[in-house]
Amino acid sequence: xxxxxxxxxxRGAKAELEExxxxxxKFDADGLIVCITQEASTxxxxxxxxxxxxxxxxxxxxxxxxxxxxxRNQLWRKGDTSGQTQKVLEASTDxxxxxxxxxxxxxxxxGACHTGRKSCFYRTIExxxxxxxLAMR
Amino acid sequence: xxxxxxxxxxRGAKAELEExxxxxxKFDADGLIVCITQEASTxxxxxxxxxxxxxxxxxxxxxxxxxxxxxRNQLWRKGDTSGQTQKVLEASTDxxxxxxxxxxxxxxxxGACHTGRKSCFYRTIExxxxxxxLAMR
Numbered sequence: 001x002x003x004x005x006x007x008x009x010x011r012g013a014k015a016e017l018e019e020x021x022x023x024x025x026k027f028d029a030d031g032l033i034v035c036i037t038q039e040a041s042t043x044x045x046x047x048x049x050x051x052x053x054x055x056x057x058x059x060x061x062x063x064x065x066x067x068x069x070x071x072r073n074q075l076w077r078k079g080d081t082s083g084q085t086q087k088v089l090e091a092s093t094d095x096x097x098x099x100x101x102x103x104x105x106x107x108x109x110x111g112a113c114h115t116g117r118k119s120c121f122y123r124t125i126e127x128x129x130x131x132x133x134l135a136m137r
Numbered sequence: 138x139x140x141x142x143x144x145x146x147x148r149g150a151k152a153e154l155e156e157x158x159x160x161x162x163k164f165d166a167d168g169l170i171v172c173i174t175q176e177a178s179t180x181x182x183x184x185x186x187x188x189x190x191x192x193x194x195x196x197x198x199x200x201x202x203x204x205x206x207x208x209r210n211q212l213w214r215k216g217d218t219s220g221q222t223q224k225v226l227e228a229s230t231d232x233x234x235x236x237x238x239x240x241x242x243x244x245x246x247x248g249a250c251h252t253g254r255k256s257c258f259y260r261t262i263e264x265x266x267x268x269x270x271l272a273m274r
Contacts (some may be wrong), residue, residue: 024202094257
């Protein structure tokens with residue numbers, strides 16, 4: 001069943017955005033907001049993804065991470081196909097309310113990346129005389 | 138002095154993007170890529186910001202965090218006005234190379250947020266019967 005339509009409040013002036021307690025997230029031109037997902041117990045960054053208003057609402061109201069898949073163009077409850085669910089222990093937003101941070105407990109095998117790895121950030125960026133290259137962790 | 142013009146390599150097929158060691162970052166329609174900045178010693182997320190190709194190159198080559206300010210529309214070496222410099226201990230990218238993660242040591246007062254707080258994520262998002270609201274940490 002679809003959730004009831006939800007509209008977040010209009011954004012106020014800078015002082016209200018930064019110091020107020022009204023949640024008025026800023027969605028981009030595509031209706032999306034960036035979300036960083038962090039393992040609660042270790043602080044490890046698992047992934048970066050995007051949410052539309054519905055995914056954000058469902059995440060906050062259900063305590064289970066939902067995203068918007070830009071490649072499939074659809075709402076995506078993390079773990080529905082992979083088993084890699086994410087129970088949200090805390091959600092927060094930043095000073096200008098244009099980013100979301102989730103602290104989660106990962107279900108399934110504990111991973112988050114579709115490549116089978118725990119974290120999507122499995123390659124470091126290295127600079128040398130030969131240029132800028134990646135290295136596997 | 139301006140750095141030499143820099144062009145990152147063209148992006149390859151999905152397998153190369155995900156498993157290869159060529160660094161081919163994906164910039165959005167505005168020429169920007171999202172960057173998550175994490176305190177190396179604690180894992181705390183300090184901020185989320187954006188980089189253009191020049192900011193990314195300078196960050197990697199100098200080991201000092203540079204961003205692109207979307208509000209001022211200019212390159213921004215973090216700390217130049219605030220003293221809140223960021224020494225980069227590690228930079229990494231995610232599976233599809235459209236996000237950057239920096240692990241940093243913060244200079245100055247150790248903070249990152251222009252509001253004076255250490256982290257930009259100083260408000261949690263709370264759901265109740267009264268709706269969705271923020272709460273100060």
